[in-house]
Amino acid sequence: MSSPHIAVYGATGHTGRLAAAELRARGRDVILAGRDGAALKALAEEFGGEPGVVVHQATLDDPAALRALAEQAGVLIHCAGPFTHTGEPVARAAVEGGCHYVDHALEQHHTKWIFDTMQEPSRQAGITMITAMSFYGGMGDLLAGAVAEGLTGIDRVISAYAVTGWRLTTGARKTAELLFADTRRITYEDGAQHVRYVEPRNAVFPFPPPLGPRTMIAPVPSSEVVTVPRHVSARRVEAQLTAHTFEEEQAFTSEHADAETRAGSAFTVAVQAVTEGGGAAGQAAGRDLWRLSALASVEAAVRLADGHGPERPGVYAPAEAFPPGPFLRDLERLGLFTLTLPGEAEL
Numbered sequence: 593m594s595s596p597h598i599a600v601y602g603a604t605g606h607t608g609r610l611a612a613a614e615l616r617a618r619g620r621d622v623i624l625a626g627r628d629g630a631a632l633k634a635l636a637e638e639f640g641g642e643p644g645v646v647v648h649q650a651t652l653d654d655p656a657a658l659r660a661l662a663e664q665a666g667v668l669i670h671c672a673g674p675f676t677h678t679g680e681p682v683a684r685a686a687v688e689g690g691c692h693y694v695d696h697a698l699e700q701h702h703t704k705w706i707f708d709t710m711q712e713p714s715r716q717a718g719i720t721m722i723t724a725m726s727f728y729g730g731m732g733d734l735l736a737g738a739v740a741e742g743l744t745g746i747d748r749v750i751s752a753y754a755v756t757g758w759r760l761t762t763g764a765r766k767t768a769e770l771l772f773a774d775t776r777r778i779t780y781e782d783g784a785q786h787v788r789y790v791e792p793r794n795a796v797f798p799f800p801p802p803l804g805p806r807t808m809i810a811p812v813p814s815s816e817v818v819t820v821p822r823h824v825s826a827r828r829v830e831a832q833l834t835a836h837t838f839e840e841e842q843a844f845t846s847e848h849a850d851a852e853t854r855a856g857s858a859f860t861v862a863v864q865a866v867t868e869g870g871g872a873a874g875q876a877a878g879r880d881l882w883r884l885s886a887l888a889s890v891e892a893a894v895r896l897a898d899g900h901g902p903e904r905p906g907v908y909a910p911a912e913a914f915p916p917g918p919f920l921r922d923l924e925r926l927g928l929f930t931l932t933l934p935g936e937a938e939l
């Protein structure tokens with residue numbers, strides 16, 4: 593784990609490219625990894641063929657090549673999805689090759705699998721694995737951690753995403769299709785995890801002005817139901833997404849949109865922790881959810897590479913790996929959103 597290289601698996605995808613570019617901008621040595629050697633070489637040339645950029649081809653059905661990748665890296669950022677298909681082989685390779693691991697998954701079953709299955713092996717390997725360190729799932733988890741701090745008797749934690757201008761990539765479209773077709777969703781109700789058929793309902797979430805109340809898809813399948821109860825004691829955890837997000841005509845038909853168009857998304861992620869006596873709320877509002885996803889994973893990976901991760905190895909939710917309020921503040925400083933935490937404004 594002494595390698596200075598941070599590997600990006602799925603570097604040819606939209607999120608992977610953004611993560612790799614951010615790592616280079618921070619002067620980090622990068623391994624561009626994925627299944628398509630020619631595409632990876634072309635990407636390395638785009639980065640100027642610098643010595644700090646190397647290429648490693650490894651398909652998911654080649655555990656030796658994946659392990660060799662992990663052996664060369666200090667940290668591996670997993671950006672290839674859907675994680676339902678790609679999650680397990682890459683996570684296992686990180687453990688076997690002994691490098692830290694950060695992923696972009698929002699899939700509930702992958703998140704549950706990684707906590708259930710990789711906890712002990714990661715501890716034995718002495719590595720840290722952080723799952724759902726991204727926009728969907730990750731921002732909700734971090735805000736929940738920051739908002740719930742010091743609260744007791746929490747009845748429910750609701751993470752509500754208001755998103756416009758989301759132009760789904762191929763990976764995101766495939767992921768969304770798998771998630772919405774899943775009839776065995778994970779919920780967190782009455783203080784316990786359940787796996788069951790869930791009938792989505794229309795709910796209204798009271799976003800603070802200027803957004804105001806919005807009609808939401810509730811629940812939307814997201815990783816918070818697995819990650820948040822690990823660090824916040826509540827009876828119910830639910831994620832919601834504005835109904836209009838998928839009603840936008842171009843959401844599902846923009847797989848070939850250019851990076852500039854994709855950068856036009858706007859978001860507010862608001863989290864409420866509701867107690868009998870009131871509770872607390874916080875939010876992050878800004879632009880470009882794709883870049884924010886990449887920055888969150890890079891911020892985590894760089895900390896792990898520099899020895900500023902959790903004290904003990906194991907699998908962590910974003911808000912377990914780093915103190916959530918300060919971590920969000922550091923992300924805010926990168927300029928993509930404005931953060932409001934409890935006590936700072938009337939939400």
Ligand SMILES: NC(=O)c1ccc[n+]([C@@H]2O[C@H](COP(=O)([O-])OP(=O)(O)OC[C@H]3O[C@@H](n4cnc5c(N)ncnc54)[C@H](OP(=O)(O)O)[C@@H]3O)[C@@H](O)[C@H]2O)c1
Nearest residue numbers: 602604605606607672673674726727728761762763767885
């Ligand atoms: N939670 C969040 O907010 C969040 C944010 C961003 C991304 N994500 C997730 O991250 C994943 C990637 O998203 P994206 O927008 O970057 O998608 P994308 O632009 O379509 O890129 C997908 C990447 O995954 C690789 N890939 C796909 N299937 C693979 C397989 N079977 N074996 C090896 N590589 C494979 C692709 O390789 P090729 O180039 O060879 O096809 C490509 O590098 C998606 O699952 C998405 O849901 C989540």
